Structure formats: structure tokens, C-alpha cells
Amino acid sequence: MDSLAHLILCGFSLMISGKVEAALxxxxxxSVPLVGNSETSLICIADRWSSRESVTIGRDYEALxxxxxxxxxxxxxxxxxxxxxxxxxxxxxxxxxxxxYCEGKVKDEVTRIRTMKMPLGASFLPVAxxxxxxxxxxxxxxxxxxxxxxxxxxxxxxxxFIHAVPRHEVPxxxxxxxxxxxxxDAGVYSARYIGGNTFTSAYTRLIVRRCAAQKWGPRCSSIxxxxxNNGICHEDTGECICPPGFMGKTCEKACGxxxxxxxxxxxxxxxxxxxYYMFCLPDPxxxxxxxxxMGLACDEECQSGFYGPDCKLKCNCNNRGKCDRFKGCLCQFxxxxxxxxxxxxxxxxxxxxxxxxxxxxxxGTEFKPICIATGKPLPVIEDFKLLKQDGTVFKxxxxxxxxxxxxxxxxxxxxxxxxxxxxxxxxVAGMAEEPFHVTVKVPPVPQYAPRMIEGGHNxxxxxxxxxxxxxxxxxxxxxxxxxxxxxxQPWMSxxxxxxSKKLDNLEPKTExxxxxxxxxxxxxxxxHPGPQASFTTAALGLPPPEDLTLIPESKTSLxxxxxxxxxxxxxxxxVEVERTSVNDNSGDQDNVITGVPGNISTLxxxxxxxxxxxxxxxxxxxxxxxxxxxxxxAWTYSDRIPPSPDNIKIFNITDTSAIISWSTAVGQSIxxxxxxxxxxxxxxxxxxxxxxxxxxxxxxxxxxxNTAYLVxxxxxxxxxxxxxxxxxxxxxxxxxxxPYESKGGKMLLIAILGSAGMTCLTILxxxxxxxxxxxxxxxRRMAQAFQNVVREEPAVQFxxxxxxxxxxxxxxxxxxxxxxxxxxxxxxxxxIGEGNFGQVLKARIKKDGLRMDAAIKRMK
Numbered sequence: 001m002d003s004l005a006h007l008i009l010c011g012f013s014l015m016i017s018g019k020v021e022a023a024l025x026x027x028x029x030x031s032v033p034l035v036g037n038s039e040t041s042l043i044c045i046a047d048r049w050s051s052r053e054s055v056t057i058g059r060d061y062e063a064l065x066x067x068x069x070x071x072x073x074x075x076x077x078x079x080x081x082x083x084x085x086x087x088x089x090x091x092x093x094x095x096x097x098x099x100x101y102c103e104g105k106v107k108d109e110v111t112r113i114r115t116m117k118m119p120l121g122a123s124f125l126p127v128a129x130x131x132x133x134x135x136x137x138x139x140x141x142x143x144x145x146x147x148x149x150x151x152x153x154x155x156x157x158x159x160x161f162i163h164a165v166p167r168h169e170v171p172x173x174x175x176x177x178x179x180x181x182x183x184x185d186a187g188v189y190s191a192r193y194i195g196g197n198t199f200t201s202a203y204t205r206l207i208v209r210r211c212a213a214q215k216w217g218p219r220c221s222s223i224x225x226x227x228x229n230n231g232i233c234h235e236d237t238g239e240c241i242c243p244p245g246f247m248g249k250t251c252e253k254a255c256g257x258x259x260x261x262x263x264x265x266x267x268x269x270x271x272x273x274x275x276y277y278m279f280c281l282p283d284p285x286x287x288x289x290x291x292x293x294m295g296l297a298c299d300e301e302c303q304s305g306f307y308g309p310d311c312k313l314k315c316n317c318n319n320r321g322k323c324d325r326f327k328g329c330l331c332q333f334x335x336x337x338x339x340x341x342x343x344x345x346x347x348x349x350x351x352x353x354x355x356x357x358x359x360x361x362x363x364g365t366e367f368k369p370i371c372i373a374t375g376k377p378l379p380v381i382e383d384f385k386l387l388k389q390d391g392t393v394f395k396x397x398x399x400x401x402x403x404x405x406x407x408x409x410x411x412x413x414x415x416x417x418x419x420x421x422x423x424x425x426x427x428v429a430g431m432a433e434e435p436f437h438v439t440v441k442v443p444p445v446p447q448y449a450p451r452m453i454e455g456g457h458n459x460x461x462x463x464x465x466x467x468x469x470x471x472x473x474x475x476x477x478x479x480x481x482x483x484x485x486x487x488x489q490p491w492m493s494x495x496x497x498x499x500s501k502k503l504d505n506l507e508p509k510t511e512x513x514x515x516x517x518x519x520x521x522x523x524x525x526x527x528h529p530g531p532q533a534s535f536t537t538a539a540l541g542l543p544p545p546e547d548l549t550l551i552p553e554s555k556t557s558l559x560x561x562x563x564x565x566x567x568x569x570x571x572x573x574x575v576e577v578e579r580t581s582v583n584d585n586s587g588d589q590d591n592v593i594t595g596v597p598g599n600i601s602t603l604x605x606x607x608x609x610x611x612x613x614x615x616x617x618x619x620x621x622x623x624x625x626x627x628x629x630x631x632x633x634a635w636t637y638s639d640r641i642p643p644s645p646d647n648i649k650i651f652n653i654t655d656t657s658a659i660i661s662w663s664t665a666v667g668q669s670i671x672x673x674x675x676x677x678x679x680x681x682x683x684x685x686x687x688x689x690x691x692x693x694x695x696x697x698x699x700x701x702x703x704x705x706n707t708a709y710l711v712x713x714x715x716x717x718x719x720x721x722x723x724x725x726x727x728x729x730x731x732x733x734x735x736x737x738x739p740y741e742s743k744g745g746k747m748l749l750i751a752i753l754g755s756a757g758m759t760c761l762t763i764l765x766x767x768x769x770x771x772x773x774x775x776x777x778x779x780r781r782m783a784q785a786f787q788n789v790v791r792e793e794p795a796v797q798f799x800x801x802x803x804x805x806x807x808x809x810x811x812x813x814x815x816x817x818x819x820x821x822x823x824x825x826x827x828x829x830x831x832i833g834e835g836n837f838g839q840v841l842k843a844r845i846k847k848d849g850l851r852m853d854a855a856i857k858r859m860k
Contacts, residue, residue: 024050024391025262027244028102028113030278030287033129034297035096036120041087044102044113045266048081049389049420049435054106055084060099060114063188063205065159066198067098079269097199099188102280106391115280115287116188116203123147124174124191125296126204128310129278130286132232133181133206134213141176143191143202151193156201158187164194183208209284210235228252228338229308229328232285243309244279245291245326249383252338253349253430254327260290263431275299279309292326301325315339349430350375350383352423358437365524367410371396371423373432378404379425389419415440444471444518446530450480453500456627457508457538463500466516471527477519485511485534493517508540542620544629545575545601552669555610555637555718564601565620573598574621579605582613582633583667610639611667635667642668642715644725655705655733661697662713669717675700677730680708705735778850821845826856 025047032040046055057074059067077083088096102113116129124143133139143155153170155163163176174191186208192201209232211220216238224233227240231251234241242251244260255264258273268274274290278298281287289298294311302311302325315323321331321340331340336347350373361367369386373379381399384406388394396406410417418440424433446466454461462480469475478496482503483489494501496516506512515529545562553559560577567573577594596603598620608614613635619626645662652659664670670693677700678685690698703709710727825847832840838859845852 024054024104024106024109024111026055026102026104026111026113026282027261027266028115028280030100030115030117030129030280032276032297033115033117033278033287034120034125035088035093035117037090037093039088039090040093040096040117041085042100042102042115043077043080043083043085044104045077045080046082046104047422049422050082050104050391051389052076052082052084054104055082056103057084057086058101058103060101063099063114063116063158064190064198064203068095070095080266094199097201099203109391111282113280113282114188114205115278116205118201118203119199120297121147122200122202123149123193123196124153124202126189126191126202128204128287129296130205130207130280130288132209132284132286134209134211135183136180136212139178139181139206141178141189141204141206143174143204145170145172145174149193149195151195154192154194156190159190181206181208183210205286207284207286225250229254229291230288230310230312235284241281241285243285243288243291244274244281245309247426247431248349249426249428252428253347254291257292257326258290263433345376347427347429348374348376350379350425350427350432352425352432352434355423355434355436358439360439360441360522361413362520362522362524363415363440363442364412365522367408367413367417367438369408369421369423371406371408371425371434373404373406373425375425375427375429375432377427377429379427380404381406383425383427385424385426387422387424388417389421413438413440415442441472441520441522441525442470443525443527444469444473444475444520445527446516446518449531449533450514450516451533452535455535455538457540457624458506459502459504460506460512460535460537461500461502462514462535464496464516466518466530469518469527469530471518471520473520475518476521476525479517479519480514481517481529482512482514485513506537508537511536539624541624541626542573542622543627544617544619548618548629548632550616550632550634552634552637553604555639556608557604557606558608558614558616558634558636559602559604560616560618560632561602562618565598567598572622575600575603576619576621576625577603577605577616578618578628579614579616581609582615608636610636611669612636613667635669637718638667638669639719641720642670642717642722644722645673645713645715646725648713648725648728650711650728650730653730653733655735656703657699657701658703658730658732659697659699660711660713660730663696664693664715668715670715671718672716673698674714674716674721675711676714676724677709677711679704680710680729700730703732705732707732775850778847779852821847828856 027045029043029045031043032038042057044055044057057072059072061067072086074084074086077085096117097119099114099116104111124145127142127144131139131141150167152167153165153174154161155174155176165174176189178185186206188203188205190201190203211217214224214233216222216224216233216235220235222238224238225240227233227250229243229246229251231240231242231246240249240251242248242262245255247253247255247262247264258268260266260274260279268277268290274293276298277290278287279290288309289295291308292302294300294302305315305323307313307315307323307325307328311325313328315329316339317323317329319332319335319340321329321335324330329338329340331337331346334343334345336342336344353372353374355371359369371384371386373384380401381396384396386394386408394408394410397409398407399405418438420435421438422433422435425431447468447470448465450465451463452460453463464478464480466478479493480496480501481491481493483491484507494503511534513532513534515532517527517529519526545565547563548560550558550560565573565575575596575598577596579592579594594603594605605614605616613633615631615633617631618629643665645664647663649661650658651661660675662673664673671691673690673693673695675688675690675698676685688698709730711730712724712727714724715722826843826845828841828843830842832842832855834840838857841856841858843854843856845854
């Protein structure tokens with residue numbers, strides 16, 4: 001269904017882009033149609049951009065059965081673009097007599113041009129090699145007698161006898177007459193004496209147009225344009241077929257001396273020009289000499305006042321125009337027209353501008369070529385065509401008249417569309433064709449699915465595996481597409497710059513689908529995703545051990561240690577250690593895996609090589625593999641004394657100090673660097689031992705001014721010290737007095753110290769104020785809490801000697817906020833009192849950095 005839909009879409013896109021028909025510009029040159037004792041040939045010429053396989057030459061057995069049966073030796077004509085030729089040498093003259101065709105194929109349409117060759121010594125010769133008439137017209141097919149014989153004359157049509165003339169009645173002009181010619185009357189007519197044969201016959205071909213004069217179309221109802229200079233209207237297309245030497249919509253524009261073709265770009269290569277050349281064009285034109293020549297052999301020049309093919313046109317030039325046998329009237333400045341009868345400057349043939357030589361497209365994209373042309377008159381939209389190499393013709397979809405710019409549209413271009421495309425413009429002033437090359441590239445698609453290199457519970461490392469791909473490069477972008485296999489989540493993509501890609505933050509124990517998408521340059525260069533592959537992340541594993549260390553133990557062993565792993569009794573832990581040699585020159589760098597129980601936290605890695613660097617990583621496995629730790633690197637101890645430090649330099653020398661730097665060889669287990677120096681000429685020396693082997697320079701201080709020293713450096717490892725290197729001479733500078741420190745400098749120091757002190761005092765004062773405010777706030781809240789407790793006190797009043805008691809009215813207290821205390825905030829100190837209902841305890845309350853004493857009653 002997809003393929004069918006694609007075909008329908010392509011067909012529809014071609015229709016809307018203006019496809020009209022297949023077209024092929026084809027021409028047959030019959031060199032020396034009257035064969036004598038000279039070389040003769042047939043040349044079949046097609047468009048320069050047509051394929052050579054689309055053109056061929058053959059014998060026309062439909063027109064003449066009784067001719068040579070030997071196949072023709074057809075070769076390429078190297079002098080022309082797309083052309084085939086057949087050449088007969090002088091001694092092969094007898095093999096040339098007969099009928100031939102030049103055939104061109106465009107898609108399913110075939111264009112065939114017919115011609116004949118006849119002997120120069122034939123008894124009869126036709127008036128013309130071909131005759132073109134309209135349906136219903138009166139026609140006389142004439143043969144001129146060249147040799148008189150006492151024999152009957154016979155006439156054949158397509159090899160079949162149709163008429164005979166008794167020997168005593170044979171006229172000088174032998175004719176076949178049709179008063180109203182019909183389509184079935186068309187064909188090849190031949191005349192000879194009855195005693196002759198094919199090789200003594202004369203041939204002419206009658207071409208009958210399907211329509212009446214000046215009519216064309218399926219029903220012959222359309223009016224033909226006025227085809228000038230003996231051009232003929234095609235009954236199917238309504239276009240003028242211009243004779244050789246003229247071009248333009250109405251064949252008005254002359255090409256010039258010995259040039260021909262639809263755009264006047266072809267020429268006769270011989271010194272004699274187009275002499276002896278009979279030009280044959282598709283029906284209904286037939287054959288004629290080139291402009292300026294006449295005769296059955298095209299070897300006669302036009303008489304004065306005549307021009308054109310077969311010299312049938314008369315000049316009749318006005319306004320002092322001059323007649324040229326190739327072009328017709330050559331008008332004076334300010335005049336134009338076929339007979340110089342119109343005022344104004346001459347028309348200018350169209351010229352195509354700004355067309356690129358090469359266009360590269362990606363398959364499936366839109367193609368929107370633009371053709372711009374100039375000329376006089378300015379071309380209009382109907383004058384433009386776009387031709388594909390297979391002959392398909394497109395019409396413009398839009399047009400800018402002020403620029404004479406035609407735009408075409410091909411909806412989905414495909415690789416078979418690659419080849420030569422042609423922008424064609426034809427006006428009354430002439431015709432121009434400009435080819436350009438179109439290359440349709442196929443976007444790349446990987447041939448193989450991606451592969452997994454490494455995986456964990458939350459990551460997968462994927463090998464792109466896209467070196468082999470179909471389609472065209474170069475590759476400008478590589479994307480890795482992925483998504484969970486289950487569910488309906490959309491594809492996610494990530495750009496890949498190398499051969500692999502690590503994807504992080506994936507879900508544990510989840511299956512993912514992967515594929516690779518490649519892209520090339522240009523619009524639509526993104527190819528289809530390649531084959532898919534599925535990979536699953538590991539189950540969630542344990543993290544690597546903590547506090548990993550790797551240190552050398554001996555020349556052949558390292559100690560790997562880590563923090564003990566906490567585990568439950570039911571856990572079955574296995575610590576897996578992977579060890580690899582980093583700089584082993586033996587080529588044996590395979591990973592060595594060692595497993596130890598989970599309750600062990602130290603591993604001695606033995607059977608190693610001295611002075612070799614190794615790397616290790618560790619993981620803790622349970623039912624699933626854990627995560628690998630980062631690599632740890634360490635060297636085994638050396639088995640030889642280390643080489644002396646090299647690249648020693650002394651710099652920044654002052655009167656009492658200098659800096660010395662050096663470099664040491666790696667992998668020599670160097671534990672310390674020893675710098676030994678002494679004054680020149682003395683025996684006592686000073687040794688400085690540097691334990692930090694990563695240090696590569698050291699400042700020597702306390703030296704005497706203006707004094708020479710000798711310095712040596714050596715390295716020490718587990719075997720011993722290196723051989724001392726050559727002594728270096730160091731000479732300190734003369735003593736220099738300390739520069740006077742100005743009063744301004746002291747004042748600046750005092751100002752800085754004072755500013756720093758004031759800043760510290762300000763911070764301390766702010767801290768004390770905040771602390772006091774916080775304490776006061778806490779005491780206020782505590783006091784408010786105790787004051788809000790309601791107490792009923794008796795009021796004593798004396799009234800007439802009688803003692804009475806009354807109670808105060810209760811006030812309606814506001815909403816009380818009580819502090820919230822924790823048991824840790826209360827510290828009980830002593831018992832104040834005890835009664836029947838409980839105890840009163842002394843306690844100290846501490847909260848928010850504040851404290852207070854309180855009495856707390858505890859009930860029994």
C-alpha cells in the first residue's frame with residue numbers, strides 16, 4: 001500500500017507541477033543522398049543531454065523490403081554531443097541503396113525520421129526526396145527521366161506495384177496524381193524500368209498531414225501559427241517545425257552560414273559547410289537541403305534573390321535591404337522584418353541568465369528551479385519550459401513578468417531524476433536552451449543495528465556501528481535514538497560525535513530499544529533510522545567500597561584496601577577486583593578478575609612485574625553486579641637503583657637564596673630527592689632530603705652573599721640512591737641593603753590594621769546586642785506565662801465588728817501564649833517542700849541559650 005500511495009503521490013505532484021509531454025529534438029543528416037563513387041553517411045543527432053542509448057539508426061524495411069539485409073555498423077559521432085552515424089566507404093556504394101530511419105526514444109514515445117539513398121545513375125530521379133501535402137489537396141508525384149530505354153516504366157509504393165507505363169508512352173516526367181490525397185496515400189514511391197531492380201530505382205516519399213492546411217489538433221479545429229521560411233505546422237502540437245537554418249516560434253530568426261538546430265548551436269564541420277547535406281526532420285517536415293543550398297544532392301547554391309532550404313524563398317527586400325542566401329533579407333539599421341518592412345531595431349534572441357551549473361538535492365525533497373531570461377521581445381510565461389533528461393517537459397507554476405522569471409515546482413524528486421535538465425525559452429526572435437546538472441542523493445541509512453559495549457543499572461554504553469550504510473555521504477550528523485521497549489513513549493535522541501555514546505540516568509532493569517539515524521548535508525538529508533536493537537539495564541547493584549587505596553608492597557605486589565562493608569547475615573556479598581597493566585610492553589594487557597568474600601577488606605595483588613604501573617577497580621556484587629569504582633593507579637617497587645634527576649635548572653638567584661628545579665623518571669619508585677650543596681673549595685656539605693616526590697623544585701635559603709656553591713642532586717628508591725650527577729655551580733649575588741621603608745608605608749599598615757580591628761569590634765558588639773535581645777525576649781515570655789495563671793485571694797473587710805470574707809471578681813484574661821518546654825529543658829535541683837498532695841521542687845530551665853530558676857509542683 002505504501003508503494004502504491006507513493007506512486008500516486010508522485011504522479012499527482014508531476015501533474016500539479018506542469019508536466020505536459022515528452023519531447024525530443026531529433027535530426028537526421030543524409031550526406032550525399034545520390035550515391036556515386038564517393039563516401040556517404042547517415043548522422044542521427046539528438047539533444048546534447050540525451051542518453052546515447054536512446055538514439056539508433058536502422059534499415060527501414062517497412063518502406064522497402066528488397067534491400068540489403070546486412071546489419072549496419074553504427075558508431076558514435078565524437079564531433080557532436082549525442083549522435084550516431086553510419087559511414088560507407090567508396091567501395092561500399094552498392095550497399096547503401098535503400099530506405100533508413102533515425103530513431104529516438106523518450107520514455108514510451110518513439111520519434112522516427114525516415115530517409116532514402118538512391119543511385120546517382122538511376123534511370124529516373126525524383127523532383128524532391130520528400131513531399132509534404134495537406135489532407136485533401138491535389139498532388140503530383142513526379143520522376144524525371146534521365147536515361148531513355150525501350151522498356152516499360154513501373155512505379156511502386158512501399159515495394160508494391162501500383163502503376164505501369166508502356167515503353168512507347170514513357171514521358172520525360174513520370175507522374176502519379178491524387179486529386180484529393182488521403183492519409184493512406186502516404187509512403188515511399190519508387191520508379192524504374194521494368195528490367196531494372198532496387199539498385200537502379202529512384203525514390204521519393206509522400207508525407208500527408210492529418211489535417212487540412214493551417215489546421216491542427218485532435219479534430220483539426222485549431223488554427224496553426226504562421227510558420228515563416230517554409231516552416232511546417234505540426235498537426236498534433238500546433239508548433240512550427242523550422243527548416244534547418246531557422247529558429248523561433250514562427251521560424252523567423254535565421255541562424256547564419258552553415259549553422260542549424262533549434263538553438264542554432266549545431267554547425268556543419270566540413271570545409272564545404274552544409275554542401276551535400278540533406279537534412280531530415282520529424283514528420284510532417286520531411287527532408288530538405290540546408291538554407292542556401294538546393295538540388296537533389298544539395299550541391300547547388302541559390303540563385304540571386306533566393307534563399308532558404310532548397311532555395312524556394314524569394315527575398316523581396318525593402319528599404320535597401322540586401323538578400324543573403326543563408327539568412328534572407330539583411331536589413332539596414334532601423335528596419336526589421338522578413339522583408340525589412342517594419343521600422344525599429346531588430347529582435348534579440350532570448351538569453352538565459354543566472355542558471356547554476358550543478359544542483360544537488362536529497363531524495364524526496366521539493367525541487368523549485370528558477371529560469372530567468374532576457375531578449376526582445378521579453379519572454380512571457382508561455383515561452384518557458386523545463387525539460388528533464390528523459391524528455392519530460394514541465395511548465396512554470398508562477399511567473400514574474402518584470403524580471404521574466406519563471407518558477408517551476410517538482411514536488412518529490414527521486415534518484416532516477418538525476419541527470420541533465422534544460423531550461424528552454426522560445427520566442428519569435430529565437431530559442432535558447434541552457435542545461436544544468438541535477439544530482440539527487442539518497443540520505444544515508446545504517447546497515448547494521450547498534451551494539452552494547454557496557455551496561456549498568458542506570459547506564460548503557462552503545463557502539464553506534466554505523467560505518468557501513470546505504471545511501472550517500474558525507475555524514476554530517478549522527479543521532480542515537482532510544483526509548484523504553486514497553487509503553488508508548490516517544491523516541492528520544494542524542495547527538496553522537498564519536499563511535500560510541502554513554503547514556504546515563506536510565507531506569508534499572510528496563511529494556512530499551514535503540515537505532516541510529518544518519519544525516520547528510522542539505523534539506524531533507526536526514527535518513528531513515530537504521531535497524532533496531534534492544535538492550536536491558538542491570539538490576540540495581542551496590543555502590544563500590546569506600547576509602548579505596550592502592551599502594552605498592554614489593555617489587556611484585558600491590559596492596560588494595562577499602563573500608564569494611566557492612567552486611568547482614570543473609571547477604572551473600574562478593575568483592576570483585578579487576579586489575580590491568582597500564583604500560584606492559586609484552587602485549588599481555590588482559591584484565592585479571594579476582595573475587596574475595598565480602599568480609600575481607602584487604603587484598604594483596606601478587607605475581608606482578610617490577611617497575612610496572614597497574615590500575616584496579618572494585619565493585620560489590622550480590623544477586624546482581626554492583627557499580628564499578630573509579631580506577632586506582634599504582635606502581636610496583638623498582639628492581640634497580642633509580643636514574644639521576646635530569647633537566648636540572650637553577651634560577652631566581654639572589655644574594656642569600658636560589659631556586660633549583662629538576663625532573664625524574666616515572667615508575668622508578670623514587671621515595672625522596674636529596675640535594676647536596678657546599679661552598680666551593682670546602683669539604684663540608686649540606687644535604688636536603690625532600691620526601692614529597694611530586695615536588696620538582698626547591699628554594700635554597702641562608703646562602704652567603706657573593707659566594708660560589710657546588711650543587712648535586714640524587715634520587716633514592718627502595719633499592720638505593722642514584723649515582724650522583726655532575727655538580728652544578730651556583731654563585732649568589734653580592735649583598736644588597738634593605739630599601740628604606742617610608743613613613744607613608746608604615747602609616748598605610750597602621751590604617752589597614754586599625755580598619756580590621758574596628759570591623760572585628762563592630763561584629764562583636766552586634767553579636768552581644770542580639771544575644772541580649774534574645775534573652776530579654778525569652779524572659780518576657782516566661783514572665784507573661786506565669787503572670788497569666790489565675791489566683792483567687794480572699795479580701796478582708798471589717799463591717800460593724802463582724803469579719804466577712806469576699807472574693808475578687810475574676811478578670812477576663814486575654815489569650816495566653818505558654819512556652820513549650822521539653823523535659824531536656826528542665827533540670828530538677830532540690831525539694832523545697834512536701835505535703836499531702838505532692839512536692840514542690842526547685843528547678844532550672846534552660847532554653848534558646850537563656851536560663852531561669854522556677855518552683856515546680858509535682859502532684860502525687
